[in-house]
Amino acid sequence: MARVQKTNDVRSDGDLVRDFEHLLRTDGPLVGGKNSSLGELISALTAKGVAVPPGFATTSHAYWLYVDANGVREKMGALLAEWKAGRATLSETGHAVRNLFLRGHWPKEVESAIRKAYRELSAKSGVENLSVAVRSSATAEDLPDASFAGQQESYLNISGEDTLLFACRRCYASLFTDRAISYRQAKGFDHMSIALSIGVQRMVRSDVSGSGVMFSIDTESGFDKVVLINAAWGLGENIVQGTVNPDEYQVFKPLLGHANLVPIIDKKRGEKAMKMVYSREQHRSTRNVPTSKAERAAFVLNDQEILKLGRWACIIENHYKCPMDMEWAKDGITGELFIVQARPETVQSRRDAAAAFKTYKVMNKGRILTTGLSVGDAAVAGHLCLIESAKDIDKFIDGSILVTEATDPDWVPVMKRAAGIITDHGGRTSHAAIVSRELGVPAIVGTGNSTYLLHTGQEVTVSCAEGDNGFVYEGISTITTQTVDLAGLGEVKTKVMLNLANPASAYRWWRLPADGIGLARMEFVVTNAIQVHPMALVHYDSLKDQKAKEEISRLTAGYDHKPEYFVDKLSHGFAALCAAFYPKPAIIRMSDFKTNEYANLIGGAEFEPKEENPMLGFRGASRYYSPHYKEGFELECRAIKRLREEMGFTNAVVMIPFCRTIGEAKKVADVMAEYGLKRGENGLELYVMCEIPSNVILAEEFTEHFDGFSIGSNDLTQLTLGVDRDSGELADLFNEQDEAVKWMIARVIAVARRKGCKIGICGQAPSNHPEFAKFLVEAGINSISVSPDSFVAVKKHVVASERA
Template identity: 80%
Template sequence: MAGTDNKTGRLAIKFEHLLRGDGALVGGKNSSLGEMIQALVSKGVAVPSGFATTSQAYWLYVDHNQLREKIATLTAEWQQGHLTLAETGQTVRRLFLRGTWPPDVEEAIRAGYRELSATAGVKDLSVAVRSSATAEDLPDASFAGQQESFLNITGEGPLLDACRRCYASLFTDRAISYRQTKGFDHTSVALSIGIQRMVRSDAAGSGVMFSIDTESGFDKVVLINAAWGLGENVVQGAVNPDEYQVFKPLLGDTSLVPILEKKLGDKQIKMVYGTKDMPTRNVPTSKAERATFVLSDQEILQLGRWACTIEDHYKCPMDMEWAKDGITGELFIVQARPETVHSRRDAALMKTYKVANKGRVLIKGLSIGDAAVSGRLCLITSAKDIDKFVDNSILVTETTDPDWVPVMKRAAAIITDQGGRTSHAAIVSRELGLPAIVGTGNATYLLHSGQDVTVSCAEGTTGYVYDGISDITTQTVDLTGLPEVRTKVMLNLANPETAFRWWRLPVDGIGLARMEFVVSNAIQVHPMALVRYDTLKDDKAKEEIQS
């Protein structure tokens, strides 16, 4: 849907006046929020209200503080090797943070905030302040996580400070590096700021949702990750979240509950509201929170239906962020962008990996991708030590954020303690085409640098780290060259976990799944231990079964 020309020259625009075609004016994130409010609220999708500053406001700030030529000079010196990336980014960010507001831009932000607060009936409304670059959420460049967001901002003064920091974040080291890799001119990308009413997910939960399976691209499921508190921990991979899978074809029948799988994450921390000086903070979750799913079945199904509605409107697989208000109990979609990995993959080519002569299993986690690789581990626990990384090693760390991207590009594979399928480590690994195993829980405790291992993501949803160098073979099949046959071809699955990986094959269905694999992989309890549970004498075994 195209944007309208009468918005040109305006400095701040309410979301409900924006459309998807306004990306050059307010960036992909904000134009998508406007699109959803205009087209999908009437279909039941709830989106928090807000407004966006425009690219014109950004350029006015840049020119008011005479930054344009300075930015061009500094980035050119970095490209020529006269400055380091860190020196360049730090200098440009300092220029932005020391800048003053053009009076008309400042007044536009203040007026927009006052109106948003008045509409909500709150004097100083708590808002999320999100960056939306004019080159983000493109089909071949998501820019996800490259710029900063600030949550629980209250008051006009703190809002203007957060907006200034958003502008500065256009020149974080990771954003500069990403633009350089993708071939964007640093002086031609502007930044819009989205000021959006906060959803009180600090008192409930939030997370990320994809309208396809993130690993196989299987288009009949919705994948939802959920954790307690504000959503940054899920996005950054700081927690192991709950994971839910919903079967899309049956969502239209309200008498059914087509939830394929629910996995309980340990969710050890949650982000909640803090003080005015520190608006958010992480606190440990309670034992009850760790043992409880964030969402009820009906909430899972509601999000699944919204995912289908959003995907149907945008005509492509979608990556969405959601939040639940703990005060009202309402669910909201707070962001939606096109999925950028499987939408670019050649669906006709299927590459499979087979791992033979495996060593003992050292550790397990969630598999990202479907590849396998052998190599030497390099364990790094802090981003301050990334210069110690050995190229083409297998990176082991607790979690990653956008500052780790330069090292991730040089890795053969990635293993993390924390994170789910929608975490930063998972998303970037997919973009880079690297096998990754996330959410292992204790990889940095059990593994060490210099260790030879095999990382296998080729065996279903569980990823395995094997001791030693295994034999890895690959096979590529062009599905377009397969002839049609009159016989109905049915697929036999030894391991049901691999079902999604074979969905592109031209078969008529699954004819056999091995029950022993269902028991060992999904149920994980011997059937007779369940039959005779009341007579079990092993208290530890009974406790584990109960859990």
Template identity: 70%
Template sequence: MDSSDNPLVIELGQLRRGDVSLVGGKNSSLGEMISQLGTAGIPVPRGFATTSHAYWQYLEANHLREAIAALVADWQCRRSTLAETGQAVRSLFLHGRWPADQEQAIRTAYRELSRRAGTKNLHVAVRSSASAEDLPDASFAGQQETYLNVSGEEALLDACRRCFASLFTDRAMNYRQARGFDPLGIALSVGVQQMVRSDAVGGAAGVMFTLDTESGFDQMVLINAAWGLGENVVQGTVDPDEYHLFKPLLARDPLRPIIKKARGSKEIKMVYGDPATTPTRNVPTSRAERDAWVLSDEEILTLGRWGCIVERHYGCPMDLEWARDGESGQLWVVQARPETVHSQRQDAASSFKTFQVKRRGRVLAKGVSVGDAAVSGRVCLIETAHDIDRFVPGSVLVTKATDPDWVPIMKQATALITDHGGRTSHAAIVSRELGLPAVVGAGNATYVLHTGRDVTVSCAEGDVGFIYDGLADISTQVVDLASLPPSRATGVMVNLANPAAAYRWWRLPVDGIGLARMEFVVANSIQIHPMALVHFEHLKDADAKQQIARLTVGYDHKPDYFVDKLAQAFAALCAVFYPKPAIIRMSDFKTNEYARLIGGEAFEPHEENPMIGFRGASRYYSPRYREGFALECRAIKRLRETMGFTNAIVMIPFCRTVHEAERVLEVMRDNGLVRGDAGLQVYMMCEIPSNVILASAFTRYFDGFSIGSNDLTQLTLGIDRDSDELADLFAEQDEAVLWMIRQAIAVARQKGCKIGICGQGPSDHPEFAQFLVEAGISSISVTPDSFFAVKKRVVACEEALSRQTALSGETDAAHYHLVDIHEAA
């Protein structure tokens, strides 16, 4: 090693993250992890780096500074094109000669690295690391070259020379010009690391973020994984597996808080080719590789814990790359850098913006959503980078995948749609940085969309992005979170059903989830009737059996599919506001709705009036569904005990009698869910007149109630809520319904039970919210888009009630409400 004050080569383990000017952001970060986090169990392949001194010495020894300056000046004065200039500058580097001391330093370092690995001519990765990488207002990532599977001293020297030259790729020169950087003011370091054989059979690689890349939710880890080398994941040419973990529970062994597992198609993988001609190449994956998870649960948990360690050390959310050696099976962290998109959003913590898409057309395509916005525009289909000059500024860019060459027109696009790529692909990363709504991995977008077609691109509906036909109506709302005053006695919660959209609401100052409907998850994520999974081998419907086999690939025991999917879906919901309560209502499909699930017709009776038929609690102990309810219980047990989400509360719907309550709790106990064990609370939907009439008796079996005002109104007034003829009579504020609600609240308060409401009434009718607050309800749960309005109403009601009580000395403030309601009527 060079021992002067200006070293030409330095071992990575001697570097710190403050050495950016010496070896660039990439290499300084690798050195930081090797030197500071090795004892914490973070494995990073060892290597060495050339320094910025080596770069400047190479320029001086070959008299390149003046020649480059002249070529760049010609380009800036438009006497030559960008392509001509870039090619000429790179040629100067490639034909340069190594200074003797620098060449010897590289050879010596490489020999020592090979000796430590116990081999001669070790295969290494040669990566560029610019001295200005990862600045707060500029990112040079992906602009310079990487060379993999390099072996031998001559090949290494050639790769280092090519890395130097890549500082003057066309896109890098154009980027520096646009940002006002001196073309000769940035140096380049070359990092040389022992190769991780992720190309070997069983090898894999991917990307990891220590937050949700779309919402900025900072309590989760996101991992993307694919077979082979990691470049395909970064470039977006493969649809990877995706895994989510919940950080607060990761350190609590033996909990396993994997809150999402989504299998990607993984149709190709990148492997090593001929180092002299094609260092890497893509080959098709086997059917077994496509159907298999890339990472085991243990590996997912290990990577997640490593991500948390790195994040704590750096003190900020991180963007990491990892690889698994196919020969040894060992996992490695091969790169780490601070996440820059959400950390730069100064207004994210103080304001909240939502988009709503109304009067939209049919779905044309869908994929992974990037961002949370929605826009309408006209499609401009560009199939290859050779045709980017045809792009019409302000259009919706549609293409197969992007790389850095596409950035100039991405900046001019209204939205982006790609066939390939995942959440950590180039298209997703750059779109995020640009604030560009994007749907990546849509699969067939370039097939079904054509230039000139009007579409709406919606990333405002969760982690699935939709492309709708035509120009929809898009409305936005911006709320100052800091302006929301706290409520005193009445909690304001939200109704959440869609796990895919859960993270977008994490900044809301809510008091928990007041209603999470199991049937939404079953219908949209699982799609299969649970009894069809239990009795899969005996199904007679061949088409249903084929659909189930396709959806449950990888599950030899079909019921496990139901349990896994249900537990993960509710884990995503419970995580958003953890440790605040999340009330999960067990399944409440009607028989006609259950029959529409895959395989459902064989297990459901025909009913003339399913609304008041075989639904809710009556199913749980019935021989017709008891095995299905057992799967629901298994999922909740896994959610609470295996994953650790003890904030989950179970709620029983449509429980008609006290005896039925006893039977349901008994069946739950048989399936490992015992009220009171590990703090398990069980609530009941208060939606049948018998629930109110016998409320005192029901409190012996339940810890709380949630008023279902729709069904309670329907059954109190004897009105079919779906009847057009009786629509004018259906009113949640009818005096009989108000009496029912007031009575239920009074009994619950007397017995020390919590009681809330989870209907839309408080959102639509301010006077109804006032009535609930004055009656003493514990909480009001509404849809997220109604939260701000209801929160303000509740606070105003509490303040008015407080003033009224203070002036009059009355303790029964509900008395005043009856006058208000009668006057309003």
């Protein structure tokens, strides 16, 4: 009853102005989506710790009073009719309608109500002529099928009653910018039935700190267990407009309730080349200035602030019962965090979650021309059209791939006609990213150099189908698509898991009904995210290779202790993989580089011997207890310990590769325990790769030291048949389905089942030959792990085999 009464609590000066605290989200027809949502946040979630700056909103009644007092309604209708009839251009029409508002006068009662509300807000804040943000909130805004991203204007750092009234008049006029008229026309909204509410909110002093945007869902894959946070220095408009490349943080929602955990999956430091601050100029309330080197090198938020925002995102999402798009700001004077806007997310949450989805594969790739953040998961090939300024958008060629520095709402008409989009600047929450998602157009944002490197007419392929990173390839590649129907796959006893290595693409597969990750390869994370040999980090000061030393210094900037760089990057890389299918197991194979591969890492040549046959040399378990690598293995163990105990991903299972003897198994277990990873403690399971004949011959003995086997069919085939798997001359002899190999596999499965030890296969055989699954099921295997593109085919074979 109290909530209903609060909705009807009208101010003494009528229905013209409402304090946010007297609004609920059901008041959208009165004050628009943005303002009603702010009221809902304050009234419903303040008690739960979500901080929102106070303010007030003008109502739709105030808008219509202004319209009618100035005779705008009839004139506006006539102007729009002329445009629809083709007798006036969009530009002419928009300019004429805006002038009707800008030249109007305030009805006495509306002006009085705004002045009074502003004085009261200033008095509550204890500041005369309080600095406020003035934002537009259309009564059709933030609907489930339309985001209206950036369609109306916002004015920041507005101070004084007269200045406020002028900004409010400009807000009314912005309801009829060219882009807003065009957007409503495309969406089928009646221009004459939409009113505009103005939100006036106390400014958060983020000009001397930072601000940003966050989503309670992964914006590209729709993965619903993460909060995505973007952050930049200064006021938040630069992030929304895509004029800076921001920091990006990912937080894992299921573990946020544990006060002793830090479930931050990823932290990427953005360039943050400029920041928006208050302006002292008379006719300009804000301005952009370059950031300092220290600001560019630092993260905007610390871990506790990231976690706080993540928890707020969960509280807001749970209250609204849908994924949310939020804006936040940090006050640099008080250090407080605030939510300044919240609205339903309108793209991923509306995707067809039934069980079909389309996957794209790019083949015959040309050389990489540039990279950035991928938006969407599609790929497209075609000709480029480089447009440097919005005033030249009429030169855009329909169906081409747009290349520009950044987009704002003026670019929407062109974006709708583009096959793909590439920008120099912007993060995942920039205008270019938001609109591209809504339009279903693949985009690569934040490349940093696309307008410099690319040119109009150039043939390229834009690939957003390879994870978080988007690639622009030279030439027209072959693009294939596959629609995967997940609904009819059926239930099976044999677990079907995934082989994954790239953390950036982990979320892409979260909708697959996989039973976890059967193989997560450490080498991929080390090669791509770390790039440095772990021993070169441990012994950085004594490195002889000066070029390597300089490169390591550049990569580890911001880390006081070089080895911490390895631990941090590795733990975060595996966190994304563990999160994708949490709480199902993610089996992480410790490093299995060969010496020649290790030597190719930065600084690696000084620590690796030269071997005639690295495939059978110093690799796998033998390295972990050796004085030549033991310090490097310590970093691997520290990363896994952090992953499990500090981040909370206890679904991480450790697997030891190329363990030749029982003696080695004991030595490795002792070294791991020395570094804080003891089998059985905190639920830690320890697996071994079964890829050497000795693993099969002594299978019973190995079960005493490990909780599970994972068959590596590639190496097992190589060593069983005596065939170099990389030899082109012997390719016809390398056959994972050879009877000798199948005998080895069937025997180790039988021993494992008899001893109550888990056993699966993570080798390539089931992915290459899905029918191989029939043999494995009949042999009694517990799990089959395959590449994602083979998952459906293998699962169908498992279903058929079990039913047979």
